[in-house]
Amino acid sequence: MAYRVLSTKKLQPNQKLYLLNAGLSVIEADFIGIQYKPFEINNTADNLIFTSQNGFKGFLQHIASGVFAGSNVFCVGEKTKSFIERHGFKVVEVANDAESLAIIITEKYATERFMFFSGSIRKETLPDTLTKAGVAFTETQVYDTVLTPHKIETKLNGILFFSPSGVESYLKENTITDEACFCIGQTTANALTGVTDKVVVAHKPSIENVIVQVRNYWSHRNNE
Known part of the structure; x- marks a missing residue:
């Protein structure tokens, strides 16, 4: 069974493909908007x-x-x-x-x-x-x-967060239990304090590095 991850920001086609090529199932939606x-x-x-x-x-x-x-x-x-x-x-x-x-x-x-x-x-x-x-x-x-929450009905294994606002928006309609959370930086990770300890922070503040951490996370588990 493929691990299923949610990106709280719509990805570029090449970014999404990088996850799909790792055997992951990907859901994506914009949880914040900009005006x-x-x-x-x-x-x-x-x-x-x-x-x-x-x-x-x-x-x-x-x-x-x-x-x-x-x-x-x-x-x-x-x-x-x-x-x-x-x-x-x-x-x-x-x-x-x-x-x-x-x-x-x-x-x-x-x-x-x-x-x-x-x-x-x-x-x-x-x-x-x-x-x-x-x-x-x-x-x-x-x-x-602008927060644009979405209710996610599907069981997730991981969630990609790119801002504290994205975390706030996600939590308005959803809860986090045992999902691995991948954050673009420490400030975003701090927004999950008291919510979950299952947090992976990107080494560099970029979408690409968040995706790399996601791939590495499940690659290691598949090899165990």
């Missing part, structure tokens, strides 16, 4: 912070070309870095998670001014760390995270 929102900026800064591709996409929706030309970008995740650089921006620092990025900023750039472009649901880690260190920054929300 970009208009915003106003009263001043600018030389340094911009993005903790997700959604934050950068929301920024692009309402920023005139050239307004922030020459600004330095600080971001979370290599995928986000590549996406930002394809749009002509210079990424000077990248980290695996918001906490690590905040530490880099406070240790190396504490006297600089920053603009943080965020979503409506985000952890306090980065702004709290910057505030405590006295780093000057403003925050602008550029998108809303």
Whole structure:
């Protein structure tokens, strides 16, 4: 019998195929949605912070070309870095998670001014760390995270989570018992604290690495 996994985010065809080729049965659905929102900026800064591709996409929706030309970008995740650089921006620092990025900023750039472009649901880690260190920054929300729960009737062996919001959305209609949970990062894994101890965290914050962990998990069990 094939192990059955649920991705709480719809995968690209090649990503899904990588799981199918490992003999896994795959269910997928988007458990969160994104709505970009208009915003106003009263001043600018030389340094911009993005903790997700959604934050950068929301920024692009309402920023005139050239307004922030020459600004330095600080971001979370290599995928986000590549996406930002394809749009002509210079990424000077990248980290695996918001906490690590905040530490880099406070240790190396504490006297600089920053603009943080965020979503409506985000952890306090980065702004709290910057505030405590006295780093000057403003925050602008550029998108809303909308929970879109789905009731899953099928028995699952594993669940793929890509954000704390995805965990929250899943738990609105479902419970977790003995399923293995694969998380894109520690912040997402922390959202499962008190829910389950059966958690595997990706070595890098990317969808691809989550998928690698899923394959490795059941490959080891099949070989036991």
